[in-house]
Amino acid sequence: MIDxxxxxxLLLSASTxxxxxxxxxxxVERAGVLNLGVEGMMxxxxxxxxxxxxxxxxxxxxxxxxxxxxxxxxxxxAILTQFLMSNQVASGLALxxxxxxxxxxxxxxxxxxxxxxxxxxxLGLNWIxxxxxxxxxxxxWFLNRSRAGLILRGVGENHDAAHALxxxxxxxxxxAIAFGGAMAGVGGAFISIATVLQWTEGMTAGAGWIAxxxxxxxxxxxxxxxxxxxxxxxxxxxxxRLQAAGVRVPVQLLSMAPYLAxxxxxxxxxARQKFSRRAGGAAPGSLGQDFHAxx
Amino acid sequence: MNRRQLIASVAxxxxxxxxxxxxxxxxxxxxxxxxxGPVGDGGxxxxxxQGRLAVEAEFGDRxxxxxxxxxxxxxxxxxxxxxxxxxxxxxxxxxxxxxxDPTINVAAKFPDVKFExxxxxxxADNVATYDARFYEGRAVIGTIAGRxxxxxxxxxxxxxxxxxxxxxxxxSFIHARKVNPDVEMKVVWxxxxxxxxxxxxxxxxxxxxxxxxxxxxxxxxxxxxxxxEAGAIGFGQASDMAAFAPTPRVSSIIxxxxxxxxxxxxxxxxxxxxxxxxxxxxxDGEVVIGxxxxxxxxxxxxxxxxxxxxxxxxxxxxxxxxxxxxxxxxWLAEGQTATDEELSGMNFFVEGITAEIPQ
Numbered sequence: 074m075i076d077x078x079x080x081x082x083l084l085l086s087a088s089t090x091x092x093x094x095x096x097x098x099x100x101v102e103r104a105g106v107l108n109l110g111v112e113g114m115m116x117x118x119x120x121x122x123x124x125x126x127x128x129x130x131x132x133x134x135x136x137x138x139x140x141x142x143x144x145x146x147x148x149x150x151a152i153l154t155q156f157l158m159s160n161q162v163a164s165g166l167a168l169x170x171x172x173x174x175x176x177x178x179x180x181x182x183x184x185x186x187x188x189x190x191x192x193x194x195x196l197g198l199n200w201i202x203x204x205x206x207x208x209x210x211x212x213x214w215f216l217n218r219s220r221a222g223l224i225l226r227g228v229g230e231n232h233d234a235a236h237a238l239x240x241x242x243x244x245x246x247x248x249a250i251a252f253g254g255a256m257a258g259v260g261g262a263f264i265s266i267a268t269v270l271q272w273t274e275g276m277t278a279g280a281g282w283i284a285x286x287x288x289x290x291x292x293x294x295x296x297x298x299x300x301x302x303x304x305x306x307x308x309x310x311x312x313x314r315l316q317a318a319g320v321r322v323p324v325q326l327l328s329m330a331p332y333l334a335x336x337x338x339x340x341x342x343x344a345r346q347k348f349s350r351r352a353g354g355a356a357p358g359s360l361g362q363d364f365h366a367x368x
Numbered sequence: 369m370n371r372r373q374l375i376a377s378v379a380x381x382x383x384x385x386x387x388x389x390x391x392x393x394x395x396x397x398x399x400x401x402x403x404x405g406p407v408g409d410g411g412x413x414x415x416x417x418q419g420r421l422a423v424e425a426e427f428g429d430r431x432x433x434x435x436x437x438x439x440x441x442x443x444x445x446x447x448x449x450x451x452x453x454x455x456x457x458x459x460x461x462x463x464x465x466x467x468x469d470p471t472i473n474v475a476a477k478f479p480d481v482k483f484e485x486x487x488x489x490x491x492a493d494n495v496a497t498y499d500a501r502f503y504e505g506r507a508v509i510g511t512i513a514g515r516x517x518x519x520x521x522x523x524x525x526x527x528x529x530x531x532x533x534x535x536x537x538x539x540s541f542i543h544a545r546k547v548n549p550d551v552e553m554k555v556v557w558x559x560x561x562x563x564x565x566x567x568x569x570x571x572x573x574x575x576x577x578x579x580x581x582x583x584x585x586x587x588x589x590x591x592x593x594x595x596x597e598a599g600a601i602g603f604g605q606a607s608d609m610a611a612f613a614p615t616p617r618v619s620s621i622i623x624x625x626x627x628x629x630x631x632x633x634x635x636x637x638x639x640x641x642x643x644x645x646x647x648x649x650x651x652d653g654e655v656v657i658g659x660x661x662x663x664x665x666x667x668x669x670x671x672x673x674x675x676x677x678x679x680x681x682x683x684x685x686x687x688x689x690x691x692x693x694x695x696x697x698x699w700l701a702e703g704q705t706a707t708d709e710e711l712s713g714m715n716f717f718v719e720g721i722t723a724e725i726p727q
Contacts (some may be wrong), residue, residue: 079576087569177406184408187611269564270593271611274406275438278563309566313573316556317523319722324557 075318080310085202086268088306090115090260090277092205094284095291095298096212097143097256102288103216104249105229105359109165110150111257112281113172118143118258120176123265123272124183132191135266136201136259143258144251146172151250155243158363169281177274188270199267201259206299208256213295225249229357232364242364257281290335292342292355305331397637399423400457401435402448404464405562411587411606412561412623413437416463416486419625426630430637441466449474453481459636461629462486464561465530471495482641484632487532489712493643498628501649502532503539503711505621506583507686508657508676509603510540512619513581514548515668516601523574525567525584525591526557529725531714533585538718539686540583545720547671554579555723564588575600592616601663608658619672620658627653647708651680687711692719 094111101108121142126135150168153159194200215222228235228245236242261277269276283305290304291297312327342355401420405413420433434457439448445467452460453474461484462471468488475483475495483495491497513522522544526533537555544551554577556570567586571594574582582602584591589609595602595616604610604620628648635641648654657676660669678684689700694717700706717725 076576083569083572083576086572087565090565177408180408185410185611264565268568268593269588269590270596271410271589273410273562273564273588274408275562276564276588278560278565280565310569310573313556313558313566313570314576316723317554317570317573317577317579319554321724324559324726328559 075314080314082196082198083310083314084303084307085198085206087310088302089199089202089205090263090268090280091284091287091305092299092302093208093260093263094257094281095287095302096205096208096295097253097260098284098288099291099293099295099298100212100216100225100256101249101253102360103229103293103357104225104246105232105357105362105364106154106246106250107161107165107361108147108150108168108250108253109162109285110147110168110172110281111253111284112277112279113169114143114146114254114257115172115261115264115277115281115284116176116275117146117172118261119265119276120180120183120261120272122258122262123188124180126188126262126266127183127186130189132189132266133200135188136262139258139262139266140255141258143254143256143261145254146175147250147254147257151247155246155250155364158365161361161363173275180272180274183272186271188266190270191267199263201263201267204259209295209299216295226357229359232359232362236364236366242366246364257284260284286332286335290338292338293357301335304334396430396432397427397459397633398455398457399431399433399633400452400455400460401433402439402445402452402460402462402464402467403435403437404439404441404466405587406438407435409562409587410589410609413463415607415623416461416625419629420461422626423629423633427633427637431633439467443470445470446473450477453478458482459484459633459641465532482636489645491643491645496632496641496643496645498632498646498648499532500623500625500654501647502621502623502655503535503686504649504679505655505657506536506539507543507679508672509583509619509621510543511547511672511675512603512660512664512668513540513583514544514546514551515671516618516664517544517548517551517581519578519580520548520550521552521554521577521579521581523571523577523579523582524553524555525570525574525582525586526555527561527586528559529557529715531712534714534717534725535711536583536585537721538714541721542686542691542718543675553721553723555721557726558586560586562587564590567591568594571595604658610658613659614661615663617661618663619660622656622658624654624656649679650676651682693717694719694721 118139122135122139125138126132153164154161228242232242287301290301308330312324315322403413407417436448459482463486465487471483471485472490485497487499488497541553558566558570567588568590571591575598580600582591582595584605592602592612601616601618604617606623608620609617685705687706689704690702691700693699
C-alpha cells in the first residue's frame with residue numbers, strides 16, 4: 074500500500090525546482106516581461122551553486138551563489154530587452170541557449186566531483202524545500218498587499234500609464250528580471266546540490282520549460298503556481314510510485330496528465346472570461362511588449 | 369601586376385596543383401561521431417568519447433576525429449549525420465539506438481562512406497552495427513545485489529522497455545535469485561536515458577517501497593545520491609561513477625568502446641573493413657566490471673569475480689536453462705542457452721518478476 078504522507082513528502086521535494094523557477098517567472102511576467110530564458114538561468118544556477126558548494130563545503134553558500142549567478146546571467150537579457158528594445162521572445166530563447174552552453178563550458182572542472190551533504194530540515198526535507206513553500210505566501214503578499222508589488226503589477230498591466238504616473242518602468246522591470254533569475258538559479262541549484270549531488274551538462278532537462286507552463290496554468294497567481302508545481306511534480310512522483318508498487322497503470326496516461334490539465338485550465342479560464350465582463354483576461358496587459366518612453 | 373609577379377604566381381599555382389594529389393594521399397582519415405548526449409554526461413556519451421580519444425591516441429596523425437554532441441534522436445539526426453559526411457568524414461559512428469533509421473537513410477545516399485551504428489539491428493553494405501553484451505555485466509552485479517540486500521527487495525530503474533534493457537533486468541534478476549531465493553525485483557520505467565531529477569524521483573519511489581539495492585539503466589548519478597541518503601547501495605552505470613565509491617556505489621558496469629573503435633578504424637585504414645554485426649562482452653573487454661569496493665564482503669566479491677571470469681572465458685552463459693517466462697510458459701530447457709536472436713528481440717520478463725512490461 075502506498076503511504077499518502079510519504080508520497081506527499083516525495084512530492085514536496087520533486088516539485089521544489091519548478092516551484093522556485095515558476096515563482097520567479099511569475100513576478101517577471103507580472104511586471105510585463107516574458108523571459109523564456111528560465112532554463113538557461115536554472116542551469117547556470119545549478120552549476121554555480123554546485124561549484125560553490127563543492128569548493129566551500131557549504132551547501133547553503135552554494136544556494137546563495139546560485140541566486141547571484143541566476144540574477145547575473147539574466148542581466149544581459151534585461152539590458153537587451155529593456156534598454157535596447159530587443160524582442161523578448163528571441164532574447165529569452167537566446168538566454169536559454171547561452172546559459173546551457175556557458176554552463177557546459179565552465180562546468181568541465183567540476184565534472185565527477187560530489188556536493189557536500191546537507192543537514193535535513195523538519196520532516197527530513199531539505200531546508201530549501203521549506204524556503205520554497207514560504208516563498209508562496211510571501212510573493213502572494215508582495216503582489217497583492219505591498220505598495221511595491223502594486224507598482225510592479227501596474228507596470229505589467231499598462232506600462233504607459235505607469236510611466237505617466239511617474240514610475241520608472243525600466244527600473245521596476247530590471248529588478249523583477251533579476252529576482253526571476255535568482256529564483257530560477259536556486260531552483261536549478263536544488264537539482265545539482267540536493268537531488269543529484271553532481272554536476273552534469275544539461276541536468277535541468279527541460280524543467281525551465283515546465284516552469285513557464287506552470288505560470289500560464291496558475292493564471293498568474295502565487296497559489297496557482299504552487300498548485301501547478303504540485304500537479305506537475307505530483308503526477309511524476311505518483312506514476313513512479315505506482316510503478317514501484319507494481320500497480321498496473323498506463324504510465325503514458327499519467328505522464329500526459331499535467332499537460333492535459335493545463336489545457337483544461339486554459340479553456341476554463343477563457344470560458345470564464347467570456348462570460349464575465351472583465352476584458353483582457355488574466356495575463357498582464359503589457360506582457361511581452363516593448364516599452365519605449367516617448368516623453 | 370607586372371610580368372615577374374604574374375610568372376611567379378602562375379608558377380606557384382602550378383606547384384600547388386601538382387602538390388595536391390601527393391598531399392591527398394597523406395591526408396588523414398576523417399572519422400566522425402554522433403552523440404546522443406553531452407560529452408560531459410559522465411555516462412554513456414562520455415564513454416563513447418573516451419573511445420574516440422583512444423582512436424586519436426592510437427593512430428595520431430593518420431586520423432582526424434570530429435563529433436557532434438547532444439543530437440536528438442529523430443529527423444534532425446539525419447541532418448547532423450549528413451553534415452559529417454559533407455565535412456569529409458569517411459567513417460561515421462552513430463552512437464545511440466534512435467539513430468538507426470537516420471543512419472540507414474544517409475548511408476543509402478553516400479555509398480562510399482562507412483557507417484557504424486551502435487545497438488541497432490539494421491545493416492547495409494556500408495553500415496555495420498555494434499553492441500555490447502551489457503547483460504553479462506548485469507549478471508555479475510545481480511549476484512552482488514542478491515547477496516547484499518537485507519530487505520530482499522531490489523529496485524531497477526529502466527529507461528525504455530526495449531530488448532537491451534529487458535535483457536539487463538532479466539539477467540540481474542536471475543543471478544540475484546540464484547544466490548538469494550527470496551529476492552523480489554521492483555521495476556520503474558523513467559522513459560528517459562538521462563533526466564537526473566526524474567531518476568532521483570524514481571529512486572525515491574523505489575526506496576519508499578523498501579528497496580535497499582538499486583540497479584539502474586539510466587545514465588545520471590542521481591539514483592546513487594538518493595541511495596546514499598537512504599543508506600542503500602547501487603552501481604555505476606556506463607561509466608565508473610567512482611565519486612560515489614566505496615558506498616553507495618559498490619561496483620559498476622563500464623562500457624569500454626576503445627578496443628572496438630581502434631579495431632574498426634584500423635580496418636578502414638588498411639582497407640579490410642566490411643559490414644558486420646559485432647556483439648562483444650566481458651571476454652572482449654567491451655564490458656568491464658568496475659572495482660568492487662570494500663563495502664562488499666570478501667566472499668561475495670570473490671563469487672562475483674569468479675562469475676565474471678567464467679563469463680569472460682565463455683564457460684558460462686547468463687541465460688542458461690532451465691528458465692521460464694513470467695507467464696509461466698517454458699523458455700529454455702535444462703542446459704540450453706539463449707540464442708543471440710532471442711536476446712536481441714527479448715520482450716518478456718523471466719519467471720519470478722511480477723512487474724509487467726509496458727506495451
